[in-house]
Amino acid sequence: MSDVITKAQVITWLENCAALLETQKAYLTELDAAIGDGDHGLNMARGFGKVKEKLPSMADASIGSILNTSGMALISSVGGASGPLYGTFFMRASTAVQARQELEPMDLVKLMEQGIEGVVQRGRAEVGEKTMLDALIPALNALKSQLEAGAGLSDALDACVAAAEAGVRSTIPLVAKKGRASYLGERSVGHQDPGATSATLILGLLRDVVKGSGVS
Amino acid sequence: MKKLINAVENVLTEQLQGMAAAHPELNISLDPKYITRVGAPFAGKVAIISGGGSGHEPLHGGFVGHGMLTAACPGEVFTSPTPDQMYEAAKAVASDAGVLFIVKNYTGDVLNFETAAEMVHSEGIKVQNVIVDDDVAVKDSLYTAGRRGVGTTVILEKVVGAAAEEGYGLDACADLARKVNSYGRSMGMALTSCIVPAAGKPTFTLAEDEVEIGIGIHGEPGQYREKLRPADAIVETLALEILDDGAYKRTLREWDRENATWVERDVIDEPFKAGDSVIALVNSMGGTPVSELYAVYRKLAELCEARDITIARKLVGPYITSLEMQGFSITLVKADAEILKFWDAPVSTPALRWGV
Numbered sequence: 001m002s003d004v005i006t007k008a009q010v011i012t013w014l015e016n017c018a019a020l021l022e023t024q025k026a027y028l029t030e031l032d033a034a035i036g037d038g039d040h041g042l043n044m045a046r047g048f049g050k051v052k053e054k055l056p057s058m059a060d061a062s063i064g065s066i067l068n069t070s071g072m073a074l075i076s077s078v079g080g081a082s083g084p085l086y087g088t089f090f091m092r093a094s095t096a097v098q099a100r101q102e103l104e105p106m107d108l109v110k111l112m113e114q115g116i117e118g119v120v121q122r123g124r125a126e127v128g129e130k131t132m133l134d135a136l137i138p139a140l141n142a143l144k145s146q147l148e149a150g151a152g153l154s155d156a157l158d159a160c161v162a163a164a165e166a167g168v169r170s171t172i173p174l175v176a177k178k179g180r181a182s183y184l185g186e187r188s189v190g191h192q193d194p195g196a197t198s199a200t201l202i203l204g205l206l207r208d209v210v211k212g213s214g215v216s
Numbered sequence: 217m218k219k220l221i222n223a224v225e226n227v228l229t230e231q232l233q234g235m236a237a238a239h240p241e242l243n244i245s246l247d248p249k250y251i252t253r254v255g256a257p258f259a260g261k262v263a264i265i266s267g268g269g270s271g272h273e274p275l276h277g278g279f280v281g282h283g284m285l286t287a288a289c290p291g292e293v294f295t296s297p298t299p300d301q302m303y304e305a306a307k308a309v310a311s312d313a314g315v316l317f318i319v320k321n322y323t324g325d326v327l328n329f330e331t332a333a334e335m336v337h338s339e340g341i342k343v344q345n346v347i348v349d350d351d352v353a354v355k356d357s358l359y360t361a362g363r364r365g366v367g368t369t370v371i372l373e374k375v376v377g378a379a380a381e382e383g384y385g386l387d388a389c390a391d392l393a394r395k396v397n398s399y400g401r402s403m404g405m406a407l408t409s410c411i412v413p414a415a416g417k418p419t420f421t422l423a424e425d426e427v428e429i430g431i432g433i434h435g436e437p438g439q440y441r442e443k444l445r446p447a448d449a450i451v452e453t454l455a456l457e458i459l460d461d462g463a464y465k466r467t468l469r470e471w472d473r474e475n476a477t478w479v480e481r482d483v484i485d486e487p488f489k490a491g492d493s494v495i496a497l498v499n500s501m502g503g504t505p506v507s508e509l510y511a512v513y514r515k516l517a518e519l520c521e522a523r524d525i526t527i528a529r530k531l532v533g534p535y536i537t538s539l540e541m542q543g544f545s546i547t548l549v550k551a552d553a554e555i556l557k558f559w560d561a562p563v564s565t566p567a568l569r570w571g572v
Binding site: 037038039076078079080081084085087088121122123178179180182183184 | 294296298327330414436478
């Protein structure tokens with residue numbers, strides 16, 4: 001594979017997110033039922049379904065514009081806390097890549113940095129509070145340090161997804177401090193965070209699309 | 217599940233269609249979903265907009281009308297509305313005086329309303345957000361999303377709606393709203409669960425002889441479960457939690473219009489004290505009959521009198537419900553002359569109506 005992410009890959013990634021979240025709907029909803037209100041899977045599947053509907057009209061748009069439109073679609077269709085958080089991630093991420101038609105590896109770092117900063121600001125959360133940030137922040141750190149150490153995009157994405165997966169597992173013993181789960185206090189211990197789980201699924205799919213397509 | 221439903225996915229739409237048919241004084245948009253007063257925008261008057269998950273009726277749609285809300289944005293049952301609803305509602309009803317969003321403190325509601333405020337601001341409309349967080353069943357704010365917004369919302373929407381009707385500007389409306397929130401405390405309990413139509417089964421289960429003290433209006437867990445006790449004993453537990461609640465400090469976010477950014481402000485609610493006047497709300501969670509609410513009010517009045525707290529005004533009935541849940545909540549809001557004046561001002565909405 002080449003060391004860039006093409007626009008076609010970004011579109012494939014977002015399209016496949018809709019299918020993936022549809023198949024993971026029951027799993028995410030079950031995780032959410034344990035500590036939240038049990039609608040995360042339904043909401044995410046509905047949201048990325050809306051994103052997918054927008055994609056055909058975006059074929060000639062820039063990557064920034066595609067991400068921005070996706071963020072708007074998520075914000076207006078997901079609801080709950082996940083809608084503004086995921087929507088903000090994509091809308092902020094779009095400002096990091098603007099009119100680009102393909103992404104260098106360090107563009108992906110910038111995209112994730114901007115997106116995560118948006119989530120931190122919107123959600124006022126930090127690592128260790130049992131949220132999607134427990135997956136996203138270690139994932140970004142791994143991606144960045146691998147690339148800075150000279151790794152190729154493929155290896156760096158492997159490290160990124162592995163860090164996200166470890167981050168998801170790290171949420172299990174945590175006490176929730178944000179969102180509806182926080183009212184459970186100690187009773188939230190022992191449950192995996194649904195938001196960290198969906199974030200990791202989405203990152204894993206990006207890795208698969210980038211590695212699998214072999215577009216030069 | 218035994219409910220008056222045609223199809224689960226149409227519950228909210230059909231509810232809104234029914235409201236539109238019953239109340240020609242309301243305009244109802246179905247895509248996106250919002251309810252506005254016929255005749256809005258009103259020149260020179262701040263538009264008061266609230267919203268939240270459905271299932272708490274008459275809150276908020278039933279409070280749209282003269283002297284209260286200008287618009288309401290209903291989400292799916294127990295699910296926050298999305299920012300496009302607030303954005304479109306604001307554009308439909310905003311005058312030059314601006315828009316005040318009244319937001320109950322739930323993470324989803326707060327994040328969606330904050331996003332909406334940014335969108336409305338970028339349209340050149342003056343906007344401010346105020347949070348209602350009055351549920352004393354939640355003790356700390358450092359390790360949770362903070363106190364939930366419950367019964368004080370009803371009183372706040374009435375008072376601030378009347379102030380807007382009288383011509384208060386946006387900042388004055390926001391300051392009054394913050395004062396009412398700061399003066400208000402609530403607590404609820406459940407005898408039974410409720411059933412969210414889309415879920416089809418009870419949100420939680422209580423044994424035949426068991427109650428949950430400190431329940432949230434979406435069936436969020438309360439402080440503890442216990443065996444059912446006589447009404448007076450339960451009322452005493454809730455009322456004393458409210459009356460004895462100490463100073464409550466937390467950090468709330470406000471929109472800084474000058475710099476188009478969010479700023480944080482530490483807010484402290486002072487405890488009630490002897491000599492205070494209050495507005496009292498004894499509220500049904502939906503399934504508890506008015507007859508039982510009066511039994512609650514009887515004991516509440518006795519407890520307030522013993523503390524030298526005067527109930528200056530009261531409201532008894534279902535105003536902020538939790539579908540068909542059996543249970544009740546008590547809200548007390550300290551009432552000064554400004555709050556009482558706007559409480560007494562004329563109001564004409566589907567669910568509250570006096571002085572007109």
